[in-house]
Amino acid sequence: MRFHASVAAAVLALCPLAAVAQTASAPPKTPHTLAPNSAPPQLVQGVAQTPPMGWNSWNFFAGKVTDQDIRNAADQIVTTGMKDAGYVYVNIDDTWEGDRDANGVLHANSKFPDMKALADYVHSRGLKLGIYSSPGPQTCARFAASLDHEVQDAQLYASWGIDYLKYDLCSFREAVMAAQAPNDKPAQMRLMVAAYDKMNKALKSTGRPIVYSFCQYGWDAVWEWGPNVGANLWRTTGDIKPNWQSIYSILNEQAGLAKYAGPGHWNDPDMLEVGNGRLTPAENRAHFSMWAMLAAPLLAGNDLPNMTPEVRAILTNRDVIAIDQDRFGHQATRAYSEGELDVWTRPLSGGAMAIAVINAGSDRYSTHPFHLSLAKLGLHGPLKGKDLWTGKEITLTDNMPIELASHDVLLVRIAAPK
């Protein structure tokens, strides 16, 4: 947590695509000419064929998470209908780690008395358990991490029944990259790639299907090399925060990354903040809609036992989840922006298409409404579709005025775009 500002600056400095990501995308391809994106041959496990869905402890509990919180989250995922809606992974983030014993075997700390029993519990609810480590000597919260114990740790996770690993760069940067290759950025990047590959091979050698999630904030255009060293998903940015500014700026950083996503390998704009902080209902809706448009992992990060019905309705909106989980795995592109409104489109299987219009402004567009140009999307009206938040039919006509509250979204699925 302590290096986020420097990471953000470093991402921009190190990664030329971060700059590309700020520019508008090319017009969308015609949906019916598209086939599913294929996975690189290195991703043989068949996990994460659609973006992983579940819950992670960090965004709400951070360093306070306990075994009981994980059990409660698993229970809630079942009883709130989230499991039926597709949420599967229950992921323990940082601060579960204890000490290594004389044989180098890592033990969980006192907050997690019996990890195998916890995994059994989560599995008994029909869910899967995720865990967290770092390639460095310490995690971001300064707990023991996997440096020089990769195979041992992977075996340990497999013996517990772990199904998902988030591997967070953290102290590897100072302890290995900066120490072994001072002032040599390309050599540092090679060390980083090798470290991710080392854990990849360790995980594969267990024979257990384990989703492999890279968390290195998008360094060195991870979307270009991550899948070749086993990444099923990779963070594209620094840490998300539960406020509009953070969510909207991360959204814009995803423009330009669509071509890197597909079954088995996804861009990860970070975990959901839906229901956290002071996000308004419109902001929660817009955040969830846009993560679905981005084919992002949908990892809720809120306090599930105290979730409001409104937040639950957002997280379990099946129509929106279906956009995220579309089997073709094509991520949305930003078609155009006008004033403070952005229009994103996502081609879907069966020749369908999703269109999202988002109002990033602080005012409602009523006196000077935004007019949606279907021509700019390569379409012409009238087009019948479904408004995925009202559940009602909507007809889009060319240049129709769209009135949206501040930070709200219009999300429409068109079955037969033309």
Ligand code: GLA
């Ligand atoms: C980094 C990651 C976060 C979280 C914390 C845990 O900041 O980006 O998602 O895992 O570490 O310490």
